[in-house]
Amino acid sequence: MGIANDDAVKQFECLMEGVDESLKQTFQNMHQGYPTETLTRFLRAREWNVDKAHKMLVDALNWRVQNEIDNILTKPILPAELYRKVRESALIGLSGYSKEGMPVIAVGVGHSTYDKASVHYYVQSHIQLNEYRDRIILPMASEKYGRPISTCIKVLDMTGLKFSALNQVKLLTVITTIDDLNYPEKTDTYYIVNAPYIFSACWKVVRPLLQERTRKKIQVLQGCGKDDLLKIMDYASLPHFCKREGSGSSRHSRNGMIDNCFSVDHPFHQELYNYVKQQSNPTPPLKQGSFHVAFPEPDANDARIAKTIESEFHRLEDQKDQNGLVRSLSKQLSDLDIKIN
Template sequence: MDTVPTSSVKQLHALIEEAVADDKELKLGLKNLHQGYPNETLERFLKARDGNISKAFKMLIDCLHWRANNDIDNILSKLIEPKESYDAIRDSQLIGLTGYCKQGRPVFAIGVGLSGYDKAPLDKYVQSHIQINEYRDRIILPQATKRVGHYVGTCLKILDMSNLKLSALNRLKILTVISTVDDLNYPEKTDIYYIVNPPYIFSACWQVVRPLLQERTKRKIRVLQGCGKDELLKVMDSHVLPFFCQSDSKRGGSSKGSKNEATDDCYSSSHAFHVELWNHIKQQSYASSKCVGPAPQKSFHVEVPEPDAELQTIECALETALVKLADGSTANGKGNGDALNGMSSLSVSDE
């Protein structure tokens, strides 16, 4: 649903206020969640549940309990140490902030095809992902709101599918975990997902997944031809384009080795966004240790609820499709490259 009735927001607001009235932890979680814009936050949860007030209430209360039970409100003071471990995550969980669109929304680049998620435990990747979410919501978006003079509560994401292979099956588990965290606790935070540099395997997966998506989700996903430069320039300036969208000849991967490595490679731990994020967490960690004293480093673990029915269905369908593709390529004596070339008749479209 595109709009939420004011009456629904008021009803949900009354229910939430009553539910958190005597709980300091839930109150803190709600404050960190809405960042001074409670109505807009309630609208997001209502949209995520198609305007159903009781379902939106349950979703939001579950989210607040998740935050309290997993100490999410203090996650920006929990360093991933040593620094080499954090850098390894950045090298294998590719995400970066490239700038802001013409409407002032932050633009995030995500290297889906090249993210290996193979250099750290699952918990560390989940921790890093949540820290980026929280830094976006508590720091980036409030700064964007102040900059443009009106509320900015959402972002755009550009998903680079370069190098997506059949081995993506091995990453379905962690991707499902991260998607579940986002769907249940950070709903409606992304306005549009731009898919760029899609290989043939994406075409096959998209044909399987698209019919399973809700109409609300379908409207957010735009599959672009090639690097998508021309379409993206309609909503953002050229300096905001991630390096893999600059031209079709410079596709995907990392820009390491270029003359302006720190500027070009939005994924790198040396990029301004990640430097600022790391320094913020380090400062918060230092401030926290001064208040309560140093604590021994321990593993960070977040409880992830079961994904909803839609996500479970999509995961199963994707797994089945990828297994069939893998079995087909093996039976034909083909590797990933040959198998993908054999799928050249498939077309990529957002229609």
């Protein structure tokens, strides 16, 4: 890391010795035996400014305590049919591991609708996925590969992205803000695949607004990205939408639901759901309300990015409507000309 960075970690460690015992306890759940790596993540998120990183981590720990995040893996989403609806409308899953041992998280951005449950269920499910990743998946990977593994790779499938996605911007802003403030630097690289025109147009205006550190993490791949992704992972770990030529499909897989890592029947989701049910004490209720979590306010730059995306979607939609009107008028004039002649 370098001498300066090592000194920053040591200063950070000294500051953490003075926090309340309740925060130290939840910090253990957060770092899972790797406190130095966790402190380093928060330092990176605040450009190695120790005071800012310390405030960020203390705020995150207070958020965990106040919202009982340490217990969220004991709160199953019930009934099972509701959980199925959440999974079918918020497409995410674990497809495998990179050659370096990092979990490969697949996200079906284009086909996710987030319209089958309240926002609180989607937030609850997202945090449970984060906590299961950090408490179960990453420690298992670290043990298997014999070194600390604290980050994952995300492959984002843009297949099916439409103007209606504008309705999801606010929910996605909530989820992104929770990740930025409480789970910083957990993703090593974001790979964008199957990007349609609407994404490319938005990316041009959003990219300059991102911090350089974030921009470097995002790679937009050609087509389904198979050739590029095979350089960092085996074929078996490719998300199902990357295993075919041409545009992918987040919803369907030729090899059935077992290959589709978004499916509630996929082994990853079955293991996660069964784990949460087993952790619930003494037995899960037949029906349960959503686990409400306080939504943090996005920082000014994140709010500006969300507003920019919203404005660009509106502009593209207006442009599409105008083009459609022009085509309609042209056809009508063409039909009229034929009739006159």
